[in-house]
Amino acid sequence: MPEKQPVNFFWFRRDLRLDDNAGLYHALRSGMPIVPLFIFDTTILDKLEDKDDSRVTFIYNSLLDLNGDLLLQGSSLLVKHGEPSAVWKNLLQEFNIQTVFMNHDYEPYARLRDNNIGELLKKHAVELRAFKDQVIFEQQEVIKDSGDPYTVFSPYKRKWLEKLNPDLHIKSYPAIKYLHNFWRNKSLIVPPLQEIGFSESSHSFPNKEFENIIKDYNRTRDFPALDGTSRISVHLRFGTLSIRKAAGFAFMAKDKTWLSELIWRDFYAMILWYFPYTAKSSFRKEFDNIQWKNDYGEFLAWCEGRTGYPIVDAGMRQLNATGWMHNRVRMIVASFLCKHLLIDWRWGEAYFARKLIDYDMASNIGGWQWAAGTGNDAAPYFRVFSPELQTKKFDPELSYVKKWVPEFMDPFKYPKPIVEHKMARERALKVYKKALDKS
Numbered sequence: 450m451p452e453k454q455p456v457n458f459f460w461f462r463r464d465l466r467l468d469d470n471a472g473l474y475h476a477l478r479s480g481m482p483i484v485p486l487f488i489f490d491t492t493i494l495d496k497l498e499d500k501d502d503s504r505v506t507f508i509y510n511s512l513l514d515l516n517g518d519l520l521l522q523g524s525s526l527l528v529k530h531g532e533p534s535a536v537w538k539n540l541l542q543e544f545n546i547q548t549v550f551m552n553h554d555y556e557p558y559a560r561l562r563d564n565n566i567g568e569l570l571k572k573h574a575v576e577l578r579a580f581k582d583q584v585i586f587e588q589q590e591v592i593k594d595s596g597d598p599y600t601v602f603s604p605y606k607r608k609w610l611e612k613l614n615p616d617l618h619i620k621s622y623p624a625i626k627y628l629h630n631f632w633r634n635k636s637l638i639v640p641p642l643q644e645i646g647f648s649e650s651s652h653s654f655p656n657k658e659f660e661n662i663i664k665d666y667n668r669t670r671d672f673p674a675l676d677g678t679s680r681i682s683v684h685l686r687f688g689t690l691s692i693r694k695a696a697g698f699a700f701m702a703k704d705k706t707w708l709s710e711l712i713w714r715d716f717y718a719m720i721l722w723y724f725p726y727t728a729k730s731s732f733r734k735e736f737d738n739i740q741w742k743n744d745y746g747e748f749l750a751w752c753e754g755r756t757g758y759p760i761v762d763a764g765m766r767q768l769n770a771t772g773w774m775h776n777r778v779r780m781i782v783a784s785f786l787c788k789h790l791l792i793d794w795r796w797g798e799a800y801f802a803r804k805l806i807d808y809d810m811a812s813n814i815g816g817w818q819w820a821a822g823t824g825n826d827a828a829p830y831f832r833v834f835s836p837e838l839q840t841k842k843f844d845p846e847l848s849y850v851k852k853w854v855p856e857f858m859d860p861f862k863y864p865k866p867i868v869e870h871k872m873a874r875e876r877a878l879k880v881y882k883k884a885l886d887k888s
Contacts, residue, residue, distance in 0.1 A: 453545035456632055457481045460488070460551040461526075462559075464582050464688035465511040467518055467628060469621040471582040476550035477627035484544065484632045485519060487512055489530040489645045492558070503772045503806040504687075506650035509642050511689050516639050524631035525638070530645045533562055537569055546575050552582035552688075555718050556810050557725040583688060585609075585618050585696050585711070588719040598723045599716075600732075600825040606712050619697040652772040652806060655680035657690045660698060667706035673763075673775035674848035679707070680773070682807035685714070717815035720825055728814055729795070731823035736830075738884035739823075742791035750867055751786050752800055754854070757866035758836040760844060761785045763853035770853075772806035777843055783820035784834040789873040791880060794821035822881065830881040833874045 459476040465487075467473065476483045497505070516526040529536045540546065549570055554563065567577045581587050591609050592598055599605035613619075642649060659679040669677025684690035692711070699708035724732060731737050750756050754765035764778035774782070779801075786797045798817040802808050818824025822832070844850055856862040 455481055455545045455547050456484050457547055458484045458486050458540070458544075458549045460486050460549060461515070462487075462551065462688075463554055463686070464552045465508070465515055466689050466691065467515070468623070468625040469691040469693060470552070470624050470688075471622050472550045472552040472578075472580040474622035474624040474627070475578065475580060476548075477624055477630045479548060479550070481547060481630075482632040483550075483630055484527055485515075485524065486527045486529065486540075487515075488533055488536050489528070490562075491530065491532050492562070494645065494647075498803055500646065501648045501650045503650035503652040503654075504808065505645075505647045506642070506652070507654055507683060507806060508687060509639075509647075509649075510654070511687060512639050514689075516637075519631060520635055522628045522631050523633050523635060525635050527637055528639050530640065534565055534569060537566055541570075541573050541575070546570075546573075548576045548578060550578050550580070553579050553587065554583075555588070555722045557721070557728055560725075583685075583692060584715045584718050585692060586612065586715050586719075588722040591715070591719070598719060600720070602713065602716055602825075605716050605719075606709065609712050609715065613700075615697070615700055619693045619700060621691065621693055621697075650772070654683060654806065655773075657681060657684050659695070663698065663702065663707050670706065671777045671843050672849075673778050674844055674846070674852070678776060682809070683773075686807050686809045713815075714809075714812055717811040720815060721811040724825075727818065727824070728810065731821075732818055732825045733823055735885055735887075736821075736823040736881075738887045739793075740880055740883070741793040743793055743796070744790065747790045747867055748786075748792050748796055750864075751782070751790065751792070751797075755864050756785070756868075757864045758785065759847075759850040759854045759857040759863075760836050760840040762857075763850050766853040768801075768804050772804060774805070775849075777839075778849075779816065780820055781834055781836060781839050783817055785836060787817075787821040788833045788877040789868050789870070791877060794818060794823060830885075831878055833877055835870060837870070 457476055457479050459473050464470050464472065494505070512526060512528065519525050554560070563579070570577050586609060588598065591605060591612060599608065659681045663679060665677065666679070669675045681690055681695065685692055685695065696708065696711050699711060721727060751761070752765060754762035754769065756762055760778065761782050764774050764782045767778070768774040783794070783797055786792050787794050794817045798813055801813055805813070815824060822830035840847070840850065850857055854863070
């Protein structure tokens with residue numbers, strides 16, 4: 450039996466693009482044919498409640514695009530469906546693998562999975578090489594002089610900006626020059642979505658163009674009725690757009706506001722890496738003592754956009770209808786759930802995880818803990834957003850509210866407020882203070 454051809458693998462995960470892909474660049478320059486692989490991970494997929502989950506559809510469509518680009522190079526994408534360890538055991542039998550290349554993933558499950566795969570590959574004398582790709586700075590790169598991680602954003606941002614060398618940190622990886630080094634095999638096909646147990650989502654997805662919107666970002670970003678945000682978060686989440694391209698444009702345009710948002714993204718990824726317990730518990734552990742009210746009926750009213758607070762209901766209806774919600778409104782609805790209704794932030798975080806097409810664990814958890822007052826660099830617990838004031842400030846002509854809650858002026862069609870603001874604020878302050886007194 451002839452000996453199998455030695456090959457290297459590149460494992461696509463949160464980096465579904467060919468150009469400016471750090472791990473892929475190093476793989477293609479390794480001197481061996483590169484087999485491009487994607488695994489539909491059943492450990493993740495089996496936990497999804499909705500079979501038309503928009504994220505799965507986005508990934509699937511991105512894989513079709515990726516495979517189309519690979520076919521032009523005389524290659525094709527190897528797509529597997531299963532538990533990663535089982536998939537890799539079979540691949541080790543099928544191929545003569547020398548090295549596996551991939552990019553780092555910082556979420557708790559991903560770290561455990563990658564460690565397990567690394568051990569498996571090591572047993573078969575296969576090297577695993579991982580690279581930084583989805584952030585500008587990894588956790589160890591921006592730390593205090595003491596070596597400890599930053600837990601407050603402002604000093605982290607200052608150090609981040611001090612450390613940034615544009616010629617190094619936002620320079621693209623020209624992987625496109627080496628695409629001829631892919632494994633030559635055009636016979637593979639991406640299996641139908643139904644074959645992995647899912648159906649196509651009805652949600653539409655934003656394109657990757659952001660340059661024109663970013664010109665006025667600092668002026669328009671807080672107004673939900675305007676098309677004033679980049680909407681590229683889903684592309685950054687799944688790596689169909691390089692973070693270096695986004696940060697490079699912000700840096701060259703001297704747009705400090707948008708660059709700051711990208712720094713927040715790095716910051717939250719670093720926090721989740723150093724403090725993985727924050728995925729399930731309060732960063733500030735004293736707030737684990739909060740006695741949440743957790744009224745399921747009120748939670749359902751929040752989910753469905755029938756709280757009687759138009760700006761809150763508009764946000765939730767936008768989320769349910771499109772899989773996306775304006776960033777300013779995300780803060781308002783999160784604060785309302787935790788402070789006005791005294792519902793555990795984890796309930797809201799899980800609902801966002803289910804509905805958002807751009808769901809990113811680190812940023813979502815960071816944002817929810819910020820709104821709840823339980824996280825790092827958090828708003829003081831006594832800061833409670835007034836939905837009415839937020840509406841007057843950011844939707845003064847009620848354009849956003851009218852779009853999503855057209856019946857809000859009709860007392861026969863629109864519900865009365867589920868809770869009175871002043872009472873809810875005072876109640877929240879008492880409950881939070883009580884939790885602190887226990888610590």
